[in-house]
Amino acid sequence: MSGPLPHTVSAAPWTPEAEERLTPEQERHFMASQWRLMWWKLKRHRLAVLSGAVLLLLYASTLVSEVLAPYALDSRHSHFIHAPPQTVHLFHEGRFVGPFVYGYDYRLDLETLTRVYTPNPAEVQPIRFFCRGDSYAFWGLVEADLHLACPAPGGTLFLLGTDRLGRDLLSRIIYGTRISLTVGLFGIIISFVLGIVIGGVAGYYGGWIDNVIQRLIEIIRSFPELPLWMALSAALPVTWNPLFIYFGITLILGLLDWTGLARAVRSKLLALREEDYCTAARLMGASPSRIIGRHLLPGFTSHLIASATLSVPSMILGETALSFLGLGLRPPITSWGVLLAEAQNINVVALYPWLMLPVVPVIVTVLAFNFLGDGLRDAADPYR
Amino acid sequence: MFGYLTHRILVMIPTLIAISLITFVIIQLPPGDYLTTLVMEMQSRGETIDQGRLAMLRETYGLDRPLAEQYLYWLFGMLRGDFGYSFEYELPVTEVVGDRLWLTAIVSFATILFIWAVSFPIAIYSATHQYSAGDYALTFLGFLGLATPSFLLALVLLYFANVWFGTSIGGLMDPRYVDAPWSLDKVLSVLEHLWIPVIVIGTAGTAAMIRRLRANLLDELHKPYVVTARAKGLSPRRVLWKYPLRMALNPFVSDIGNLLPQIVSGAAIVSVVMSLPTTGPMLLQALRSQDMYLAGSFLMFLAVLTVVGVFLSDLALALLDPRIRLTGGTTR
Numbered sequence: 001m002s003g004p005l006p007h008t009v010s011a012a013p014w015t016p017e018a019e020e021r022l023t024p025e026q027e028r029h030f031m032a033s034q035w036r037l038m039w040w041k042l043k044r045h046r047l048a049v050l051s052g053a054v055l056l057l058l059y060a061s062t063l064v065s066e067v068l069a070p071y072a073l074d075s076r077h078s079h080f081i082h083a084p085p086q087t088v089h090l091f092h093e094g095r096f097v098g099p100f101v102y103g104y105d106y107r108l109d110l111e112t113l114t115r116v117y118t119p120n121p122a123e124v125q126p127i128r129f130f131c132r133g134d135s136y137a138f139w140g141l142v143e144a145d146l147h148l149a150c151p152a153p154g155g156t157l158f159l160l161g162t163d164r165l166g167r168d169l170l171s172r173i174i175y176g177t178r179i180s181l182t183v184g185l186f187g188i189i190i191s192f193v194l195g196i197v198i199g200g201v202a203g204y205y206g207g208w209i210d211n212v213i214q215r216l217i218e219i220i221r222s223f224p225e226l227p228l229w230m231a232l233s234a235a236l237p238v239t240w241n242p243l244f245i246y247f248g249i250t251l252i253l254g255l256l257d258w259t260g261l262a263r264a265v266r267s268k269l270l271a272l273r274e275e276d277y278c279t280a281a282r283l284m285g286a287s288p289s290r291i292i293g294r295h296l297l298p299g300f301t302s303h304l305i306a307s308a309t310l311s312v313p314s315m316i317l318g319e320t321a322l323s324f325l326g327l328g329l330r331p332p333i334t335s336w337g338v339l340l341a342e343a344q345n346i347n348v349v350a351l352y353p354w355l356m357l358p359v360v361p362v363i364v365t366v367l368a369f370n371f372l373g374d375g376l377r378d379a380a381d382p383y384r
Numbered sequence: 385m386f387g388y389l390t391h392r393i394l395v396m397i398p399t400l401i402a403i404s405l406i407t408f409v410i411i412q413l414p415p416g417d418y419l420t421t422l423v424m425e426m427q428s429r430g431e432t433i434d435q436g437r438l439a440m441l442r443e444t445y446g447l448d449r450p451l452a453e454q455y456l457y458w459l460f461g462m463l464r465g466d467f468g469y470s471f472e473y474e475l476p477v478t479e480v481v482g483d484r485l486w487l488t489a490i491v492s493f494a495t496i497l498f499i500w501a502v503s504f505p506i507a508i509y510s511a512t513h514q515y516s517a518g519d520y521a522l523t524f525l526g527f528l529g530l531a532t533p534s535f536l537l538a539l540v541l542l543y544f545a546n547v548w549f550g551t552s553i554g555g556l557m558d559p560r561y562v563d564a565p566w567s568l569d570k571v572l573s574v575l576e577h578l579w580i581p582v583i584v585i586g587t588a589g590t591a592a593m594i595r596r597l598r599a600n601l602l603d604e605l606h607k608p609y610v611v612t613a614r615a616k617g618l619s620p621r622r623v624l625w626k627y628p629l630r631m632a633l634n635p636f637v638s639d640i641g642n643l644l645p646q647i648v649s650g651a652a653i654v655s656v657v658m659s660l661p662t663t664g665p666m667l668l669q670a671l672r673s674q675d676m677y678l679a680g681s682f683l684m685f686l687a688v689l690t691v692v693g694v695f696l697s698d699l700a701l702a703l704l705d706p707r708i709r710l711t712g713g714t715t716r
Contacts, residue, residue, distance in 0.1 A: 215398070222691050222694060226650070226653055231410045313531070317533055340535075346542055346546075349540055356539075359533060363532055
């Protein structure tokens with residue numbers, strides 16, 4: 001006998017974990033949190049990412065509205081009433097002078113009694129950047145006068161024209177963004193809280209509580225939204241301070257919107273409360289609110305956020321419609337809807353079409369929320 | 385089927401009562417009542433009002449009685465077809481309202497027809513040509529329709545209808561027919577004016593319907609029975625029409641429940657812009673001046689219109705789909 005017998009088993013050292021070792025990529029994927037997975041999926045949805053970026057920019061702009069707007073919210077220019085938009089030029093008579101506008105010559109057309117503004121090619125008014133202009137109170141607190149862009153000294157800069165009081169429309173749209181975007185945000189917070197609490201109670205307890213809540217939801221849903229909004233906002237006292245009205249309107253918008261969310265929460269909870277982990281929590285003595293909030297809700301928060309994103313647009317459109325009818329926000333609070341209220345009659349379409357421009361940010365925002373919401377919903381769905 | 389029908393009707397009654405209660409609460413919400421508004425208005429004009437007359441008015445309209453009594457009085461009055469008294473017009477509500485309710489119903493119905501007629505072919509095209517250029521273009525158009533505030537669309541369309549076709553601005557008929565009795569010309573004039581509000585109100589609904597139908601049809605098109613049918617050698621058109629389309633048609637009927645409140649909402653604001661002789665403008669005015677019976681009747685009517693519409697659509701759905709008929713509507 002010499003030496004060990006030839007053996008079929010390899011003598012090389014063997015560790016059982018080696019077989020199961022994952023590639024770094026797989027590991028990253030398996031160890032990722034739910035939110036990270038969602039983010040990866042969302043990133044593939046280009047339109048949704050783009051929309052998200054647009055919305056981020058819009059919301060960021062509301063932080064510094066005062067600086068972005070070339071004029072203050074209420075500065076009037078009585079010589080430029082209903083002036084059409086001024087176009088930005090770069091070259092004057094073949095020579096590069098940087099961004100500038102041509103000054104307006106004003107004339108009253110005596111035949112049609114309309115104001116006629118014609119660009120005067122001799123009057124070159126270069127736009128200044130990071131300059132001092134109209135003074136404003138930044139967020140109502142700090143006095144300042146810094147602007148991103150201002151007109152040339154003695155000149156004008158009405159990139160989107162002016163309204164019937166000669167106020168710069170672009171500045172007003174920028175200020176309106178702050179109000180219009182936050183109306184949707186506060187409204188959705190209210191409807192989110194209501195939806196989760198009411199839907200949670202209905203879904204977790206079931207039985208007659210569920211039945212009553214379901215009937216209530218049906219009744220609320222059978223009301224046409226806008227007339228109900230109209231009736232409720234007509235109930236806000238005229239004597240209230242505009243800021244109160246603003247919160248009143250967001251409350252009204254949120255109060256009618258929670259039903260869809262409550263239904264989603266309820267149906268999910270009805271399915272999830274039978275799961276073993278829920279029974280385990282109950283047997284360990286967890287309170288219903290803890291079970292709902294700690295164990296059940298996190299399972300579909302992502303889904304809820306996606307559906308909330310999809311219902312922001314209806315709130316923004318709702319506020320716009322109410323303000324347009326004069327039942328919503330009131331000046332001096334300025335929102336896109338308040339601005340559109342100026343475009344209420346058909347003469348505007350014919351004579352001053354630029355007064356309809358506030359609709360552009362409305363459409364962009366609504367579209368962006370829709371695309372982002374669609375993307376989020378797909379990303380939150382584990383089966384896609 | 386009979387059981388289902390009675391069940392639905394029995395559910396509808398408490399719903400309507402709850403709606404009437406909510407409506408009543410809402411119209412009572414503003415501080416004060418019509419008389420306080422009236423007094424304020426007269427004071428601002430520098431007139432004084434006789435306290436005795438005020439007390440008399442308050443008593444005639446029952447404004448001094450407890451709210452519960454006022455509510456019951458209003459509710460039972462409505463059941464008898466007495467909708468109360470409009471303070472502003474000093475006429476019974478039924479006389480003030482006149483044709484408005486019918487015209488509202490007509491506009492809503494025409495809008496649903498429009499939504500069906502437009503979304504059906506577009507959705508089929510989009511689903512059968514998924515990810516084609518046409519599909520993308522139509523989807524984008526649909527999104528745009530969802531995002532544009534209807535009142536602005538109304539203004540622009542109104543303007544161009546006037547410039548291009550010479551349609552008179554605003555209203556549901558040519559001014560010369562407003563007080564005329566109904567005749568063929570009047571009907572034609574109404575039809576000529578109807579298309580703008582119908583398109584405007586229907587745009588958002590059409591966009592939503594196209595998305596629903598397209599998604600449903602796509603789901604059906606990927607099912608094994610479609611593959612089987614195709615493998616059997618059926619022509620593509622026949623495969624589409626015979627099975628998946630019928631399955632996907634459910635939202636056409638069932639979605640009316642979602643569509644109707646949306647249409648009625650849209651109609652309210654569009655009719656203010658276009659000054660249509662429907663309920664919208666008058667409701668707005670009544671809400672502003674706290675003409676509570678008038679506002680209440682309009683809110684009530686709009687809610688009843690939707691509830692009844694949803695009921696009818698549920699009935700139609702039950703007729704079409706045995707799954708709903710047999711299980712009492714729980715599968716939807």
